[in-house]
Amino acid sequence: MTALEFSYQVGNFSKFLKPFALRLTRDGDDANDLVQDTLVKAYTNREKYMDGTNLKAWLFTIMKNTFITQYQRMVRRNTFIDTTENLHFINSSESVQINAAESTFMREDINLALSHTEEMYRVPFLLYFEGFKYHEIADELGLPIGTVKNRIHIARKSLKQHLQMYA
Incomplete structure (x- = not known):
């Protein structure tokens, strides 16, 4: 597939990315950023796409993996590790209980x-x-x-x- 054909195909499927990004992020601005990151990764890794495979599924996989990576970074950034012997996780979202x-x-x-x-x-x-x-x-x-x-x-x-x- 030529670069022009690839760009055309990605452009056709990009309209399907925004609703999926909104479901993942639940925020319009974050969804736009996720779509942009996905498209940048798709264009930079064009040589990894194999002709004959489902391009739409490939783009959705890139988006899902990008979202997961960003989410894991955010969680790591918001978790403080106590370096004492017990190694407690402070401010870990896993231990928070919300009630009314x-x-x-x-x-x-x-x-x-x-x-x-x-x-x-x-x-x-x-x-x-x-x-x-x-x-x-x-x-x-x-x-x-x-x-x-x-x-x-x-x-x-x-x-x-x-x-x-x-x-």
């Missing part, structure tokens, strides 16, 4: 703070928090828009006071 305990405590504290807020302030605040606009809340509650804004402001101040531990 902290967010559960925060949610409970927020609900408790809301229960201590007077209803006339709590209702407009909750409607605003749910995404309603000021004028929609005013129409729903039959209040002037200035009153709605004032009550939401007072509810925020009350919540801020009750939730000082999170400041």
Whole structure:
């Protein structure tokens, strides 16, 4: 296969690389970088491609291996090794456990703070928090828009006071 034919074929298959890169990286900029790295490696290693084999699969393999190599480098860079006798891995992502305990405590504290807020302030605040606009809340509650804004402001101040531990 000539260099021109190879370039043409790679150009045809390059449109399939971006969705695969997005699935691997889950980030648009990183996906673009991965596609670019893949194409650079494909062009620089053109002589390693054997005619008659699946070029699309070859490109996908280059992309997958490039992603794995970059990921391993990132993990190694973010892991600190303790050089004492025990050789503990510090900040290793393998030992991190994520749970919802902290967010559960925060949610409970927020609900408790809301229960201590007077209803006339709590209702407009909750409607605003749910995404309603000021004028929609005013129409729903039959209040002037200035009153709605004032009550939401007072509810925020009350919540801020009750939730000082999170400041």
